[in-house]
Structure formats: C-alpha cells, structure tokens
Amino acid sequence: MEAIQTVHRLAADLTYREVLSGETHHTAFFRLQIEDTVVNGVDYALLDADGEIAEVTIWWRPLPSAVELQGHLAHVLGMQPWELRTNGE
Template sequence: MRAFRAAVEAHDLDAVEALLADDVVFTSPVVFKPYRGKAVTAAILRAVERVFEDFRYERVIGEADGRDHALLFTARVGDREISGCDFLHLDASGHIDELTVMVRPLSGAQALQVAMAAQFERIAGEAEGSRARTAG
C-alpha cells in the first residue's frame, strides 16, 4: 500500500492514522492479545516511531489494487537489528482494518518488547486523549 508506506517513511503519523479504519485490529509481535480500535493502534504506531531507529522498508509484496499487502522492513532497537513485516488488509473503503506485525530474530523481538513496555503509559494516555477528541 503506497499511501501507508509513504506516510511511514515521511514520519507523518497523522497521515498513517487517517488510513486506519475505526475498527482496525492491530496484532503486535510481542503481545498475545490483539489491540482493537484506531486510537490505540495510532498510539502504538507513534510509540514504534519513537522506538525504532534506522527504519526502512525494503520491499512490498501485493498487487497495487489488492486488499492484502506485506511490507518488509529493517530497523534497529538499541543495539539489536530487526527484520520484520507489516501485513496490511484493507476494508472495502480502502482503510486498513487489519495490521499485523512480525519481527525476527528473537533477541530483536525481546528488545522491542522491553522498549515498547517502557512506552506503555504514554501509549495509554495518547489513546485516551485521541478517543476523547473523537468523542467530543
């Protein structure tokens, strides 16, 4: 998905959030239970932006007009190199309704888990603030 990739690469998290469906389901590589909803998913993606260093997409798999896409990436968390994949599914209106992230190796996933756990309170606050702005 070109728009998602371009927004991520431009560090434009508002544009990323605009591409998410209200009922998006985000499946993390380091947490068992999926997260549901645009506010929490956007907050998590903002945290990932803060945690990942040297992030870059290497390749995109999927038909340009298809509803399923895989975006392969590399990044670093601290001194750990990570390779991973963002799996996106688009709903009928073209919004991302499923986002699944997988990473490897295990040591990189563990470093990511520790770094994201340190972001937990900020993620929760950003998600709540976003929900309040949307509801108000």
C-alpha cells in the same frame, strides 16, 4: 496506531526494503533498530471492501531480538515486557 508512532519515534533506524500491494492488502518488509537491538519485520495491512485498513499484523524476527526490542518499548506503551522462555526453563 499509537504503538506504530512510538516505534517510529524511538527507532535509530527504520528501513523499508520492499513493499508489496494487492487489492486486499499491503505488505512491507523492513529492518528496525531501537538502541542496540535489530530485527527484521513485516507489516501486513488487510484492507476492507472500501479499501480502508481493517487489520494490521506485525511480525519481528529473530525471536530473541524481538523479545529484547519489545522490552525497549514496553514501558513507553504501558505494556508488560515479554519474557523469552525456552524448553529448559
């Protein structure tokens, strides 16, 4: 929850484009910008038998922008920044 709140606080733009809901999940497609880095993403919330959130998975794309965006958040969340590695490295 802390990570999601931090993203919302630091976002220059967070636009939800579509939300899909079912009996066992909620999914939201969004565009997120922090500083000059932009990603498209999906939040997927899996619900338990009581309808409470049991698990949240978040995807960002494209990968180079996702790595850059995580770098903007890493120090705030106490994480190590990701490093993008390619076959040439």
